Amino acid sequence: MAxxxxxxxxxxxxxxxxxxxxxxxxxxxxxVGGTLVARLVGESEAIAAKTxxxxxxxxxxxxDLDRPRPFTVPEGTLTTDLFSVVNDPSVDLVVEVMGGxxxxxxxxxxxxxxxxxxxxxxxxxxxxxxxELIAAAERAGVPLLFEASVGGGIPIIxxxxxxxxxxxxxxxxxxxxxxxxxxxxxMSELGESYPDALAAAQELGYAEPDPTADVSGADAxxxxxxxxxxxxxxxxxxxxVYHEGIESVDPLDIAFAQEFGYAVKLLAICExxxxxxxxxxxxxxxxxxxxxxxxxxATNAVFIEGPSIESLLFAGPGAGGHxxxxxxxGDVIDAARETLAGAQVAPRIRFSPxxxxxxxxxxxxxxxxxxxxxxxxxxxxxxxxxxxxGVSIRSVWQEGVDAEASLIVVTHRxxxxxxxxxxxxxxxLDEVVEVASVxxxxxxxx
Amino acid sequence: MAxxxxxxxxxxxxxxxxxxxxxxxxxxxxxVGGTLVARLVGESEAIAAKTxxxxxxxxxxxxDLDRPRPFTVPEGTLTTDLFSVVNDPSVDLVVEVMGGxxxxxxxxxxxxxxxxxxxxxxxxxxxxxxxELIAAAERAGVPLLFEASVGGGIPIIxxxxxxxxxxxxxxxxxxxxxxxxxxxxxMSELGESYPDALAAAQELGYAEPDPTADVSGADAxxxxxxxxxxxxxxxxxxxxVYHEGIESVDPLDIAFAQEFGYAVKLLAICExxxxxxxxxxxxxxxxxxxxxxxxxxATNAVFIEGPSIESLLFAGPGAGGHxxxxxxxGDVIDAARETLAGAQVAPRIRFSPxxxxxxxxxxxxxxxxxxxxxxxxxxxxxxxxxxxxGVSIRSVWQEGVDAEASLIVVTHRxxxxxxxxxxxxxxxLDEVVEVASVxxxxxxxx
Numbered sequence: 001m002a003x004x005x006x007x008x009x010x011x012x013x014x015x016x017x018x019x020x021x022x023x024x025x026x027x028x029x030x031x032v033g034g035t036l037v038a039r040l041v042g043e044s045e046a047i048a049a050k051t052x053x054x055x056x057x058x059x060x061x062x063x064d065l066d067r068p069r070p071f072t073v074p075e076g077t078l079t080t081d082l083f084s085v086v087n088d089p090s091v092d093l094v095v096e097v098m099g100g101x102x103x104x105x106x107x108x109x110x111x112x113x114x115x116x117x118x119x120x121x122x123x124x125x126x127x128x129x130x131x132e133l134i135a136a137a138e139r140a141g142v143p144l145l146f147e148a149s150v151g152g153g154i155p156i157i158x159x160x161x162x163x164x165x166x167x168x169x170x171x172x173x174x175x176x177x178x179x180x181x182x183x184x185x186x187m188s189e190l191g192e193s194y195p196d197a198l199a200a201a202q203e204l205g206y207a208e209p210d211p212t213a214d215v216s217g218a219d220a221x222x223x224x225x226x227x228x229x230x231x232x233x234x235x236x237x238x239x240x241v242y243h244e245g246i247e248s249v250d251p252l253d254i255a256f257a258q259e260f261g262y263a264v265k266l267l268a269i270c271e272x273x274x275x276x277x278x279x280x281x282x283x284x285x286x287x288x289x290x291x292x293x294x295x296x297x298a299t300n301a302v303f304i305e306g307p308s309i310e311s312l313l314f315a316g317p318g319a320g321g322h323x324x325x326x327x328x329x330g331d332v333i334d335a336a337r338e339t340l341a342g343a344q345v346a347p348r349i350r351f352s353p354x355x356x357x358x359x360x361x362x363x364x365x366x367x368x369x370x371x372x373x374x375x376x377x378x379x380x381x382x383x384x385x386x387x388x389x390g391v392s393i394r395s396v397w398q399e400g401v402d403a404e405a406s407l408i409v410v411t412h413r414x415x416x417x418x419x420x421x422x423x424x425x426x427x428x429l430d431e432v433v434e435v436a437s438v439x440x441x442x443x444x445x446x
Numbered sequence: 447m448a449x450x451x452x453x454x455x456x457x458x459x460x461x462x463x464x465x466x467x468x469x470x471x472x473x474x475x476x477x478v479g480g481t482l483v484a485r486l487v488g489e490s491e492a493i494a495a496k497t498x499x500x501x502x503x504x505x506x507x508x509x510d511l512d513r514p515r516p517f518t519v520p521e522g523t524l525t526t527d528l529f530s531v532v533n534d535p536s537v538d539l540v541v542e543v544m545g546g547x548x549x550x551x552x553x554x555x556x557x558x559x560x561x562x563x564x565x566x567x568x569x570x571x572x573x574x575x576x577x578e579l580i581a582a583a584e585r586a587g588v589p590l591l592f593e594a595s596v597g598g599g600i601p602i603i604x605x606x607x608x609x610x611x612x613x614x615x616x617x618x619x620x621x622x623x624x625x626x627x628x629x630x631x632x633m634s635e636l637g638e639s640y641p642d643a644l645a646a647a648q649e650l651g652y653a654e655p656d657p658t659a660d661v662s663g664a665d666a667x668x669x670x671x672x673x674x675x676x677x678x679x680x681x682x683x684x685x686x687v688y689h690e691g692i693e694s695v696d697p698l699d700i701a702f703a704q705e706f707g708y709a710v711k712l713l714a715i716c717e718x719x720x721x722x723x724x725x726x727x728x729x730x731x732x733x734x735x736x737x738x739x740x741x742x743x744a745t746n747a748v749f750i751e752g753p754s755i756e757s758l759l760f761a762g763p764g765a766g767g768h769x770x771x772x773x774x775x776g777d778v779i780d781a782a783r784e785t786l787a788g789a790q791v792a793p794r795i796r797f798s799p800x801x802x803x804x805x806x807x808x809x810x811x812x813x814x815x816x817x818x819x820x821x822x823x824x825x826x827x828x829x830x831x832x833x834x835x836g837v838s839i840r841s842v843w844q845e846g847v848d849a850e851a852s853l854i855v856v857t858h859r860x861x862x863x864x865x866x867x868x869x870x871x872x873x874x875l876d877e878v879v880e881v882a883s884v885x886x887x888x889x890x891x892x
Contacts, residue, residue: 039612039754050679051611052796147609153755155605163593163601165497166485166775233496291761294740308485308772309599312762315737322754329612341787350498 021054022336025091025116027061027082027107028098029069032121032148035321036095036328038071051333053340061085061098086111093335095328096120097148105129112136112144117335121148121328127222127238130229131351143338145331150223151176151300153323154316155330160230160304167306169231171445174268176223178298178318179214180246182206184264184283185296188254194247206298217243217281220268227302228270228279234354236270236279242359243281253369253437256397256408257285263293264439271362271445276355278362285367285441305445360417365394365441367410368423371433374405378431382407385425389418404433413443467500468782471537471562473507473528473553474544475515478567478594481767482541482774484517497779499786507531507544532557539781541774542566543594551575558582558590563781567594567774573668573684576675577797589784591777596669597622597746599769600762601776606676606750613752615677617891620714622669624744624764625660626692628652630710630729631742634700640693652744663689663727666714673748674716674725680800682716682725688805689727699815699883702843702854703731709739710885717808717891722801724808731813731887751891806863811840811887813856814869817879820851824877828853831871835864850879859889 024040026033040047040055048054057073061082069078079085086094086107094111096118098104104125111118113136120126126133126146137144147157151174160169175181179201186197198215201207213219221243228236246266254264262285270279286293291313295301300318305311317323372378379396386393391414399406411419427435470486472479486493486501494500503519507528515524525531532540532553540557542550542564550571557564559582566572572579572592583590593603597620606615621627625647632643644661647653659665667689674682692712700710708731716725732739737759741747746764751757763769818824825842832839837860845852857865873881 043612043614046614047612049798050796154758155601155609158604158609159601162780163604163773163776165779166489166493167772168489168492306772308481308768310763310769312600312760314758314760316758317756323756326613326752326754327609330609333611334608338784338787341784350496352495 020052020340021056022340023058023090023092024055024332025059025061025085025088025094026057027085027094027096027104029060029062029078030097031321032324032328033060033095033097034070035325036097037069037073039325039329041071041073047333051337053333053336055332055336058090059085059088082107083110086114086116091116093117093119093332093339095332096122097328098122099124101125101128105133108133108144109136112140112142115140115142117142117339118144119328119331119335120144120146121324122146123149123219123222123226124238127225130226130237131235143335145335146226147331148324148327150226151302151314151316152178152318152320153326154300154302154314154318155327156227156302156314157230159314160227164304164306164309167308168272169304169306170272171305172227172231172268172270173292173303173442174220174223174227175265175292175295175299175301176227176268176318177214177217177220177266178300179207179211180217180220180266181295181300182298183215184246184249184254184266187249187251188258188263191251191255193251194249215247216245217266220266220281224268224270224279224281227268228277229351231270231304232272232277232354233350233352234277234356235351236277236356240356241279241281244283246283248437249283249439250437253367253439256369257367257439260410261288262286262441263288265292265295267292267442273357276357278357278359280359280362283439285439287442290442361415363413363415364419365411365413365443366419367408367439367441368426369436370407370409370426371404371436372407373431373433374400375431379407381429381431382409382426385429386411386422388425389421390414391418391422406436410441466498466786467502468786469504469536469538470501470778471505471507471531471534471540472503473531473540473542473550475506475508475524476543477767478770478774479506479541479543480516481771482543483515483519485771485775487517487519493779497783499779499782501778501782504536505531505534528553529556532560532562538562539778539785540564541778542568543774544568545570547571547574551579554579554590555582558586558588561586561588563588563785564590565774565777565781566590566592567770568592569595569665569668569672570684573671576672576683577681580797589781591781592672593777594770594773596672597748597760597762598624598764598766599772600746600748600760600764601773602673602748602760603676605760606673610750610752610755613754614718615750615752616718617751618673618677618714618716619738619749619888620666620669620673621711621738621741621745621747622673622714622764623660623663623666623712624746625653625657626663626666626712627741627746628744629661630692630695630700630712633695633697634704634709637697637701639697640695661693662691663712666712666727670714670716670725670727673714674723675797677716677750678718678723678800679796679798680723680802681797682723682802686802687725687727690729692729694883695729695885696883699813699885702815703813703885704734706856707734708732708887709734711738711741713738713888719803722803724803724805726805726808729885731885733888736888807861809859809861810865811857811859811889812865813854813885813887814872815882816853816855816872817850817882818853819877819879820846821877825853827875827877828855828872831875832857832868834871835867836860837864837868852882856887
């Protein structure tokens with residue numbers, strides 16, 4: 001029980017049921033974990049009134065005992081011995097919000113093997129070791145929930161794996177990294193360069209001092225792996241997700257995109273093809289009338305397509321201590337409820353073996369901006385280079401008539417390998433000074 | 447099992463587990479029910495591969511045995527004896543998609559009392575008899591799920607009652623009726639009159655031949671009752687929801703709204719005030735930059751606000767056989783999974799007694815359009831009428847200078863009762879020809 005006040009407050013509730021008190025063990029108490037503990041301690045009566053469940057934070061594993069925390073817990077609750085949290089017999093349910101693959105993975109396995117439900121916010125770990133952890137949860141007959149691993153406070157894991165369990169989902173598109181969406185929004189609305197927009201994002205705390213995980217697309221790739229696996233029922237690990245970041249996006253291309261009716265977004269794209277599934281992350285030109293085009297700043301959004309549901313949009317805060325802690329808390333309540341029901345819980349989703357389409361075989365349309373010498377015949381040569389590898393051109397624009405003119409080519413869909421070969425051929429042409437940029441263009445689902 | 451093909455297909459699955467076959471009893475096989483049966487029969491292997499569960503539709507209760515159906519089931523599956531569906535010992539789980547309060551309510555109670563999980567899409571029944579049905583499910587220890595009752599294919603019930611169970615939700619705004627949103631979109635984009643837009647919606651099948659339930663706001667009111675009850679944990683019945691429809695919305699007011707930066711939407715508004723909760727449905731002017739302002743056509747959307755999650759948007763198809771059947775199917779899978787786990791299932795949400803704020807005491811800003819004689823002093827008289835009842839004016843526009851001028855007043859927030867008294871006073875002024883229209887203006891959450 002979370003403090004002295006429950007003794008009297010209990011009386012107001014229908015049943016001050018000790019069997020409905022759940023001992024929580026926390027692994028990590030940083031931004032998300034600290035917020036969660038503060039809420040479990042401070043709002044325990046409100047949570048009990050709404051859910052009938054009492055949560056008591058009994059052990060908190062941290063790296064540094066002396067760091068200031070946004071909560072007060074009894075002496076001895078904090079420990080640096082993380083396995084002691086998992087093994088504490090008074091801990092009924094383990095919340096892992098420490099991040100990273102290890103030791104988080106082994107701690108979760110130990111908790112599951114001890115028959116304790118686990119709630120995790122760790123996208124990197126789930127995307128890397130998901131099948132192993134899910135199988136361990138199934139063997140133990142306890143829930144392993146990870147709503148907070150994708151989209152922060154946006155409920156997306158549960159809708160995908162429960163409400164839409166009977167849907168043949170064809171495609172999931174996501175803006176699942178707030179840092180990069182913030183930077184691209186600033187570049188788009190203020191015309192800022194990438195370095196300036198990144199610096200502004202770091203100033204405001206939207207980007208880390210080392211922004212690599214976000215700007216490289218690696219964070220989004222882990223989330224794409226999870227979304228894709230749940231949407232299609234074929235497990236895709238993080239290493240199966242092709243990713244490109246936003247480091248080379250030029251404000252000039254954003255401006256051209258706007259002119260042609262597109263917004264540039266870092267998209268996670270999960271697709272079900274007839275011959276397999278694919279998940280990838282890269283900057284993409286999104287038609288301005290698409291709901292994802294208007295997702296601004298650090299907001300995240302996930303867009304789900306299927307034959308029956310047509311399309312669904314979920315949007316909200318994709319990160320931050322409070323939204324993410326809300327998602328974790330929802331899982332904690334759900335896991336506790338299932339466990340108290342005394343069930344040997346069946347897994348929410350089964351994964352079947354399936355083909356993963358290699359990225360070189362995935363078909364997309366490309367926007368290619370070339371710096372060219374403005375000589376007669378350059379367009380014909382560029383066009384024939386595309387034609388030589390079987391990539392057909394949808395439209396061409398020429399900008400500027402000086403020594404350095406820009407030629408902008410938008411192709412029809414063709415497989416990645418062919419598009420790359422075309423661009424290599426073009427880069428080798430005498431008339432082409434530079435392939436200044438390449439951005440894929442979002443089309444309809446296959 | 448859904449047909450002969452399972453004998454061989456089973457072998458491909460991890461365990462052709464007869465204990466994982468669930469006998470389904472259907473109450474209703476119309477648009478939603480017919481689609482659902484067709485999918486349960488036609489996609490049973492795909493569902494089994496993804497969930498590990500086999501569904502076998504064993505009894506289907508209908509009004510008319512001879513009506514053509516989009517599915518084929520064995521002779522004798524269809525019956526007009528609805529209670530025989532519920533009581534059939536081979537039926538493990540009951541799906542109620544017949545609509546209406548009775549006999550649906552008594553059928554559901556009978557199913558729950560027999561220990562059978564129930565999935566319902568019946569907003570009207572849940573909004574009218576929710577607490578009684580939920581209590582019966584709790585006593586029986588089986589799930590009663592109703593994801594499809596609000597927002598068709600949009601997952602909203604489960605996110606509200608599970609993922610957000612730990613959030614102190616402050617406000618829920620919803621466009622939860624596709625018919626009226628379609629009509630308002632046509633009026634707004636084409637300048638059509640209400641009767642013309644309604645006729646077009648009827649032509650396209652977006653509106654019923656008798657459109658009353660939709661256009662009066664009654665359908666949205668039932669959904670507002672459910673959303674509000676789940677969001678705040680205080681039960682609000684359908685009779686506690688004030689509602690106004692769109693019948694008197696004038697394209698002129700939509701045009702004025704656009705000029706001032708607003709869109710006119712039929713909104714369900716659920717609010718948590720310090721002294722209680724409120725749910726209501728009425729046309730409202732929504733600031734054009736609000737995500738709900740850009741929800742077009744028959745699309746539905748729900749916008750949830752809370753201190754931790756800030757705001758979440760869910761949007762998608764709010765009606766139609768396929769999307770709604772997907773939501774029902776998600777519930778069927780979830781209920782089957784819980785039941786097979788052998789659990790005495792704890793309810794997902796508890797309702798506590800709480801105050802319901804009467805609508806006369808709810809505070810909103812008003813847009814009032816008056817037809818006035820263009821005499822000197824009319825503005826002063828109108829302003830002092832508002833002032834007399836304590837309603838303060840935010841802005842005034844005067845349009846036209848002929849005998850019939852329009853005076854448009856937008857007030858600050860004031861309680862409904864005072865706003866109404868002000869408008870009554872104004873209607874009685876000699877200079878006022880007519881109070882042509884009144885539309886509430888959406889403000890920030892209290």
